[in-house]
Amino acid sequence: MIKYLGSKRRLVPVLTRLCEAADARTALDLFTGTTRVAQAFKATGARVTAVDSARYSEVFAQTYVATDARDVDLAELSAVIDDLNARPGAPGYFTETFCEQSRFFQPANGARVDAIRDAIEREHAGTPYHAILLTSLIEAADRVDSTTGVQMAYVKEWAPRSFLPLTLRVPELLAGTGRAVRGDALDVVSRLSECDLAYLDPPYNQHRYFTNYHVWETLVAWDAPEHYGVACKRVDARDDTTKSVFNQRRLMPDALRRVIESVCARVVVVSYNDESWVSADELRDMCSVHGDVEVLSFDSRRYVGAQIGIHNPRGERVGTVSHVRNREFVVVAGARAEVRRLVDATQEVAVGA
Ligand SMILES: C[S@@+](CC[C@H](N)C(=O)[O-])C[C@H]1O[C@@H](n2cnc3c(N)ncnc32)[C@H](O)[C@@H]1O
8 A cells, every 4th residue: 555644554453443343334434545444444344435536546446445356357467467567668758757857766667657557548448457557556656656655755865665676566456345436525425325334534734635646646647737846746736626625724624514414324433633623622523413422542653754854845854843643533423322332342452553
């Protein structure tokens, strides 16, 4: 899975336990990102709907949530991936933009991304392999990037991993079916049917996913957009249509309230942390429309960029880190007896540091 700001890797055991204890046959992951939580829900046997506004996230959800591993010929898929891995590099837009005008990847890897991405479009568009191969390519590129985990900047000296050759792997597909939906959570939520458990993990602050992961947006769109700035961001990053209300301080609390109110589920679970624009009490109040509310709290390490320090777009250190740990909260709402039972069920679950 890719490096991702706000990824809930450490909370997956707790969220999985909640899903199992709720005996959820249907689950919703409304801001699915990497889909790691949706995958964990799917692995419990639930039929999952994964929603996100990002193009790459939809591709991940098509691969890991919507695709049923039992329908895929793994030997054939593996042969297709071997064939893509064998393609010689052919420098194009990706190499010029992300390896020469900026330095997110080594040019030799960029040229292979160009060749492989073109081949995926030419040879696999419209087939069930399309999303799976794009996922494999994004994950391969992520393993050899030269960033601290976001694409607003690249590091000053090439990261050691960037010298490794780009290598696609067969994604670990899961048995079962689900749905991938790309859209604004606020629009999508009212169109979804009721589910047993809904998980909401919205952005907490001003950090926009569209710009933080603009290279993945472009790799999926494959539209060679005009770009600007040292990080070569897509010009449409300036459009209001690519801006999320959840990244706007003034609008976020009301948007969060509306999305929580609109979600139709027996149990509603919301993640947030102490860097969020809403307080624990406000969130508790928002969730109370679904019944009783309990808040689980976990100490956590901040994202890697915060660990390493604050850098300008040239990768130079320009500030100091105020703190390296924060608190993650998981709010559970629903009928009183069920919420109590679910919270009790998480007591023995270990959460990573
Ligand atoms: C905190 S991250 C979710 C991380 C995810 N739980 C994981 O573990 O990978 C928030 C996600 O919300 C998505 N997002 C931002 N605004 C959105 C909106 N208005 N509607 C739907 N998704 C949105 C972002 O693309 C991002 O993937």
